Amino acid sequence: MSLISRRNLLRAGVAGGVAGAVLEAPAFSAGPARPILTHGVQSGDATADTAVVWSRADRPGRLWVQTSRRPDFRGSRVLRGPVVTPETDFTGKVRLRGLPAGERVYYRVKVESLDRPGLFSAPVSGELTTAPVRRGDVRFVWTADVAGQGWGIDPAFGGMRLFESMRRRRPDFLLHSGDTVYADGPLAPTVTLPDGRIWRNLITEPKSKVAETLDEFRGQYAYNLLDEHYRRFAAEVPQINQWDDHEVTNNWYPGEILTDARYTEKRVDVLAGRAQQAFHEWLPIPGTTAPIYRRIPYGPLLDVFVLDMRTVKDVNDGNTYADPKRGLLGREQREWLIDGLRRSRATWKVIAADLPLGIIVPDGPAAQEGVAQGDPGTPKGRELEFAEVLRSAHRHRVTGIVFLTADVHYTAAHHYDPARAAVQDFTPFWEFVSGPAHAGAFGPNALDGTFGPEAVFVNAPPVANTSPADGFQHFGEVEIDGRSGAFTVHLRDRDGVSLWSTTLRP
Numbered sequence: 001m002s003l004i005s006r007r008n009l010l011r012a013g014v015a016g017g018v019a020g021a022v023l024e025a026p027a028f029s030a031g032p033a034r035p036i037l038t039h040g041v042q043s044g045d046a047t048a049d050t051a052v053v054w055s056r057a058d059r060p061g062r063l064w065v066q067t068s069r070r071p072d073f074r075g076s077r078v079l080r081g082p083v084v085t086p087e088t089d090f091t092g093k094v095r096l097r098g099l100p101a102g103e104r105v106y107y108r109v110k111v112e113s114l115d116r117p118g119l120f121s122a123p124v125s126g127e128l129t130t131a132p133v134r135r136g137d138v139r140f141v142w143t144a145d146v147a148g149q150g151w152g153i154d155p156a157f158g159g160m161r162l163f164e165s166m167r168r169r170r171p172d173f174l175l176h177s178g179d180t181v182y183a184d185g186p187l188a189p190t191v192t193l194p195d196g197r198i199w200r201n202l203i204t205e206p207k208s209k210v211a212e213t214l215d216e217f218r219g220q221y222a223y224n225l226l227d228e229h230y231r232r233f234a235a236e237v238p239q240i241n242q243w244d245d246h247e248v249t250n251n252w253y254p255g256e257i258l259t260d261a262r263y264t265e266k267r268v269d270v271l272a273g274r275a276q277q278a279f280h281e282w283l284p285i286p287g288t289t290a291p292i293y294r295r296i297p298y299g300p301l302l303d304v305f306v307l308d309m310r311t312v313k314d315v316n317d318g319n320t321y322a323d324p325k326r327g328l329l330g331r332e333q334r335e336w337l338i339d340g341l342r343r344s345r346a347t348w349k350v351i352a353a354d355l356p357l358g359i360i361v362p363d364g365p366a367a368q369e370g371v372a373q374g375d376p377g378t379p380k381g382r383e384l385e386f387a388e389v390l391r392s393a394h395r396h397r398v399t400g401i402v403f404l405t406a407d408v409h410y411t412a413a414h415h416y417d418p419a420r421a422a423v424q425d426f427t428p429f430w431e432f433v434s435g436p437a438h439a440g441a442f443g444p445n446a447l448d449g450t451f452g453p454e455a456v457f458v459n460a461p462p463v464a465n466t467s468p469a470d471g472f473q474h475f476g477e478v479e480i481d482g483r484s485g486a487f488t489v490h491l492r493d494r495d496g497v498s499l500w501s502t503t504l505r506p
Contacts, residue, residue, distance in 0.1 A: 048101040048297070093286075132300075148436065153227045163233040164232070172237075212264060254311070254312065303350070341392070347480075373448065406436075471493065
């Protein structure tokens with residue numbers, strides 16, 4: 001990838017064809033040979049001066065990205081992106097650098113034919129917001145769980161309209177808290193709702209069975225981008241993506257051997273390798289093999305610590321062991337988080353956890369999927385990891401920790417306090433839960449008392465697997481005031497209505 005200014009393009013020997021094609025109209029008229037960008041554009045991991053832009057072509061070609069501080073693209077610059085090939089399912093990403101901090105940046109993407117250099121696709125436009133370097137207002141949203149429990153895209157029921165509600169809030173970014181796809185959730189053509197109405201799913205071949213091959217995992221991400229609301233949102237709002245279980249299969253952990261008769265490939269490690277490749281190919285995150293856990297700095301008021309609670313997860317058992325070396329994070333990630341929280345100078349340290357801390361999430365009658373296991377006493381099992389994280393933060397006087405999570409398919413606000421807990425060596429904090437974005441709604445689940453959670457607010461459906469047609473789809477919104485540093489949380493429904501809110505003071 002190289003950066004090329006308009007002036008340098010015009011000076012170069014290829015400037016006439018490239019500048020005219022990328023910046024203005026295609027060099028040739030549209031026709032059967034003209035390449036196409038098939039699934040719109042997306043952006044992600046936006047910081048003060050960098051961001052990732054993603055797109056996909058219908059054939060091998062070279063991506064080009066034009067960026068500007070103006071919607072009319074005056075004073076723009078052009079980036080020469082990678083050649084996309086079948087090896088990456090014709091997807092490609094361009095890392096934008098040198099962006100202006102705290103501003104709206106406009107971009108558009110084209111793909112150039114390899115067979116006929118100078119022949120470009122029609123442009124596809126997008127926009128993104130970069131992080132500030134000075135104190136300023138920040139607004140972001142979070143949710144999870146897309147196309148789960150058999151609920152795919154049905155335009156008659158509004159499609160994935162929660163994404164339109166989020167877009168209208170004009171957030172700086174989306175924190176996607178996992179279950180970005182449901183690779184283990186095939187779609188039936190129709191589902192009869194309790195009141196007799198018929199839900200009609202848009203069906204694609206990869207969504208007709210559980211994903212096992214690399215192409216089937218890729219097809220999960222392609223499916224979501226067929227929804228007009230999802231695609232429009234992705235073109236306007238940069239994402240921070242993490243993964244949970246359904247990117248691979250329900251409640252998975254490394255080394256697991258499946259007994260599910262739907263799978264011919266029973267080795268979860270094989271499935272997870274293919275799933276992670278598709279995850280990196282189809283989402284706007286840096287690199288192709290970079291760790292999923294990472295810190296996103298967002299100015300002096302916010303650091304986002306994105307966790308990976310899957311890649312080194314231990315076996316789903318009773319989760320009552322006393323071995324501090326086991327857990328969800330692993331030693332390397334745990335030490336990274338402890339050190340990152342201690343070093344952070346941001347007012348607020350958001351820990352983006354794809355599994356909640358205090359909610360009991362069973363995996364069958366005797367095993368546990370999450371952190372908590374229902375024993376309200378001193379930390380055991382996976383709780384040991386988070387007891388260490390919270391104890392270290394407390395002893396180093398780290399303030400402003402907030403957990404944002406999803407996974408359980410309802411929305412809630414939990415306050416954790418050592419006065420109610422079995423352990424006292426931590427500073428009180430909040431955990432906010434949101435979702436699903438477009439999936440079956442469930443809950444609420446019971447809480448584990450080890451860290452002293454109190455359910456201050458809960459909104460859950462009356463019956464399990466309530467369809468998106470009946471509501472109980474949720475997203476959360478955070479507004480950080482640039483002057484006071486106040487951290488306001490809204491838990492919103494599918495239409496963007498605030499169901500509950502609170503403001504935390506720095």
